Amino acid sequence: MSDSQRTVLTIRGRGANNQRISSKIFEEEVRAAAAIADELILESYGQHNIGLRLGSRERPLTIRVKGPAGQRLGCMGLPGATVVCEGSASDDVGYLNIGADIVVKGDATNGVCNAMAGGRVMIGGSIGARGLTMTKWNPDYERPQMWVLGSVGDTFAEFNCGGVGVVCGIEAKNPENVLGYRPCVGMVGGKIYYRGKTDGSYATTNAKLGAPNEEEWQWLIERLPEFLAHLDRGELLPKLSVRKEWQVLTAITPQERALIFSGPMPMTEFRRQIWDRGFGGGDPLRDIAPGLERGTIGVVEPGECRRRKPFWANRDAAAPCTFFCPIHIPTVDRLRLIREGRTDEAYEMLLRYTPLPASVCGTICPNLCIQNCSREKIDYSIDAAVLGRSIQAVAPPAAKPAIGKKVAIIGGGPSGMAAAWHLALNGVEAHIFERDTKLGGKLAQTIPWERLSQAVWEVEIDRFLKTENLQVSLGADLSRDTVEELKKTFDYVVVAVGTHQPRTLSFPGHQRVVPALAYLKAAKSDQPMATGRQVVIIGAGNVGCDVAAEAYRLGAEEVTLVDIQKPLAFGKERIAAETLGATFKWPFMTREVTAEGLVGADGTVLPAQTVIISIGDIPSLPFLPESVAVVKVGGASWIKTDEAGRTSDPQILAVGDVERPGLATNALGAGKRTAEYLLAVFRGEPWLPFHQRLISYEDLTLAHYDPVTDRGATEDQQAARCLSCGSCRDCHLCETVCPTGAISRRDILPGRDGVNYEYVSDDDKCIACGFCADTCPCGIWVMRPF
Template identity: 75%
Template sequence: MSQENTNVITVPGKDKDNQRISSKVFEEEVRGAAAACDRLILESFGQHNIGLRLGTKQRPVHLTVKGPVGQRLGCMGQPGATIICEGSASDDVGYLNIGADIVVKGDATNGVCNAMAAGRVMIGGSIGARGLTMTKWNPDYEKPEMWVLGSVGDTFAEFNCGGVGVICGVEPRNPENVLGYRPCVGMVGGKIFYRGQTDDTYSRTNAKLSDPTDSDWEWLIANLPGYLESIERPELLEMLSVREEWQVLDAITPQERALMFSGPMPMEEFRRRIWMQGFDGGDPLRDLAPALERSVIGVVETGDMRRKKPYWANRDSAAPCTFYCPIHIPTIDRLRLIREGRNEEAYEMLLRYTPFPASVCGTICPNLCIQNCSREKIDYSIDVSVLGRAVQRVDPPEPEPSINAKVAVIGGGPAGMAVAWHLAQHGIRADIFEQDKVLGGKLAQTIPWERLSKAVWEMEVERFLKYENIHVNLGVSLTKEKVEELKEQYDYVVIGVGAHLPKTLSFPGHEKVIPALDYLKAAKSDTPMVTGKQVVIIGAGNVGCDVAAEAYRLGAEQVTLVDIQKPLAFGKEREAAEALGATFQWPVMTQEVTDEGLITNDGTLIPAQTVIISIGDIPTLPFLPDSVEVVNVAGGSWIKSDETGRTSDEKIFAVGDVERPGLATNALGAGKRTAEFIVAEIKGEPWLPFNKRLIKYEDLTIAHYDPERDKAITEDQQAARCLSCGSCRDCHLCETICPTNAISRQEKKMGADGVDYEYVSDDNKCIACGFCADTCPCGIWVMQPF
């Protein structure tokens, strides 16, 4: 297994003796790599079940498969997984898929999409028999989709229960019959779009043929470009955009099928002649429930006769800003408090989540909250960085009284400092042991002061040290024996030393290459490294962009970042590097580094006097006790831990980059998680991890909001713009719009969230019209089965 840069791991399908490894071992290797990285290259050799149950919406995974593929590619594929097969694939691609995007750029054989329930399978060639069979569809989710560029084999869409198939008829294996023999037998749901010749043997008792309706065509033409991009055939869009060449097979409804066999008849006659006779004059529930009321339900009913009832789902779901934030900061609560004029409470609430709202959230974080803000669909996102910087001079929250407990924290970077901060808030002593002469880890050591204001950082460190229960020991080097002593002296030991060993590559001239970590640390010291006029950086991630910015500051005139794939750099770091003149080149493989510069694998020379490598760092753990297990992935060892951060040693926890590489906010989030678990265990209370689902954007009613032309620059302006996703805004719209006055606002005891009211619906008045759900701007009211 090898790692090209911080976020890409290659998993080979053969061992060191060039022998094929088993599917089971290969799957274990892939799972181990996916735990440490979200982008993988799989050099398969006929292994089965590739991509099995990998990825989530919260932690997506991207697999590129470059070798021969066995059966069941993408089996049980999960939402959040993207699986790209560069060639062809064997049987049962997408079998039992429940949400993954699966792309096969060549052909696939039999059973494609068999029993699929969600997700998309996109084939760049043709497929064999029994494609799209026994698909399932839950109406609460998107319909499963299968796209085929060429043709399909026999018994296509057999027992299809809701899947959508698109057969483009381009370069088909069977140009005379792109749908194969006897498609759609037993089909009870779904839709088939196709283009090309057929033998006209589709099951006429299960499917009906028609031209695309306007809505059919709008859907097809909207989704076709994305499919063609996925299979790398965008040049076909114009050819496939001729509406007259497409036809549609729709599933025949049960009512339509009944009329086929019985002929048109009034419903009363159908009930008397067919329905009642079928159950011997009764109905299917007569024997089980003889007293069941069987009268016709009226047009408008209340109470128990409703099909659904409204539910005030206040705060049941998380807003995107909270869901995607690694610390899960409830930004909507902060903005609600600001709207109510309770700014001090808003600041205190924020500081209970993070010790660094100004330096991290307000400056260096890529702000996943902003990137996913629902307000972006109206005009532009809430600027959370403005809110973070407003808290830089605020005192820390009042801590709880001290209790008889203490924790040793090894490492004074963002993860370790977060642990200490949250423990101290709960009255637990935290002793930090840091090898460096200053706190902050890579935040203080490597991030250019041009991006992270030194004054702001020092102000927040000063606030951090105001807690009496935080004790800092600098310049401390630990050994296994010393850690064992800490275990005896403290209730728990938390390891958060980060990853400070630069990764390198072996190629001719590698000794001439400077590790990015060393370069950045020197750049922030009094003795920066000598930098040539031309600089090449191997690895075009965000750290590489920081290196580029420092190189320009230290005298470089031309900086080139190279990578083997599309650069992963994004956000502020990339914008800053490009603004200074940095350029990106990919795909580039390094063949050699000489005094003249970097030579690529095709022999091209990129001139440089300074070459820096930025492909990630790994932890160094010489002090780690033997009782703590590690996971070896891509040439590095990471500490193995559970969802709380606890290791195989019950008294030792791991947080931050020693668990897995991530952002500074990931480290802060891990520190908060582990500290809260330790607090709960010490106090004998249950630990409550963040487990809310993401609110659906479709549940919001954004029609109530007007786009804004001018940028909001103050806290109050930002607070007013917030859509308050999933959290009641107390706007009374539901109460006002209810046609039967069933909804009312009631006072209640103040909750932990600071809310002292609720809206309730009177079952005796509610007619389940759904107006409350349709108008709620925050997605609070939902209609549920009664």
């Protein structure tokens, strides 16, 4: 990319009236600019965390700091980022750096490179205490480096675990002791190159001193020119290229340390000359316990001599896709069934978790499962959208026989549909009472058909209505009296009415403003609202983005979304709005709305013929009996529930947005959760909510999986790529790798998950080597205390 093609933006650390902007606001502005720029020029004024987690190898970013820099400059710096500070910097430069190049042309204070794991930090002056402390180093990557032109402070390289330090001694703050007092205490890895005088107080039990060997000198002399070039001090190269002036402190290895502490006499010699002679054969207890077993325990022993043993913890921990999904869909099980050729079982299993897999999971959900998929550590996440859309035309599962129980569900949105679906499939008569003329709530009423396919939606609604034990009454406008009648007719009543009352603000001209909910409902009807050429939307969340998309469809040429804070919009909705041309403006405080448009608190006028407000919706609960307690939050009443959805009325439960706002998948999950609670009550069984722990990435052995370039467009391709986190793939690797043949596979009766086998370890053969745990791709084998 040529210089003319680079995008360079300037961010100033002082705002109105020359006042310093807070570090939080400054960081938000920097991050927003970094999303579109190749280089940032920051006129900072002591702000902290400059350069935090910015840049990437795919999209390098240069940050030039031209004012006083606060603490943690370059903190958590990423590969591809270059941070250049023209002056001096405060504490913790390069803290937790994992790959960025950080250049400070002046001095830096304490904690430079603290806990750094990658990248380079280059200082043009001297630094304070505790530089290069607690560094980390992964041998698969370059060692972290710290270069200092001057001197360093006390306790330098404390607990250094692999970092390389270079201290040049040029214009040093302390020319009589360029390494400070007591460097290298606790150092277990890495090297320190230095030039100049020291007081010799380095930790001799942790580091050894010597002249640089050929390899070390070559490493240093090859990198010195680039370091000096970053500081614009190339003239110093001849002075720093005198080999005899350099010394190297190298970490002492564990083997060398063992010899240091073993004393002048080796232990074998001590036993032969002193111990055995002193005790007549080496056993001080022989006369007290002559029958004591004195055989030597081998280095590696099975059975009771082990300190730990392997456990086949199949399905003890949840995969990220299941854990983070509000419905807790066991995607790894579905993909396992597909790999085994049992596609029909896979479809039925999924439909027993959600009635709307194609329209929600496959289309509108931000897919928290995908966002947290372990496969992303290798190449790309499993595509849950592909999996969701593949099931759109599958028939509903067969319902279980009727059990003689009835539940009324008030509201036919996603939470009400989910509750009815799960109850009906399990033999409970579920009756939905919906005020609108169609099912689906806001999914059907407000989401543009461009994002939610009308054909897919109608297929899924048709499947829903074919379900046994399920009845739907549309156009049902209930009151407190009719709800009391429902309590007499049904065993339980579930409130799932969602939030259909728009929030508003009472600023001058608020009567000119259109609620987003009303605008979106009209847009999907036969009578959309008139839309001006210029549209301003108050509230830049995902609903605001949907409004923007519909406004463009209805004739708008310019759409602006404003917010008092950083926009909360993300994912597909924001991408769609920005692709159409929508712009975001924040922070923006509304003063009034006039015929000309939206007027900000500072007098700025955003021209608009249509102003729409999208700051959320609240429940409308005039039908709710007084026996149901509510909680007041933000000027709205929300039904108070427990984890099962129970309210203060023992016969009424509540699910979905009436208890807490969330995603469509949150509503589906809430409906399923409450249905499962009611089924447990009907059966006289304890209710067990989802409680599995999340499997750790570190438990998986990702080295067994090869990266791919094709994400895969079919279910079979997704199934093949699944890591099966926490769920055994029956790959036999543990059985194959066990050095003593302790692990074997045996058949068992299938459980609820359909698994008909298990792997076991023979205690009499197992030596607790841990090979099974180290090689298991899915994190099933774990080593625990015996």
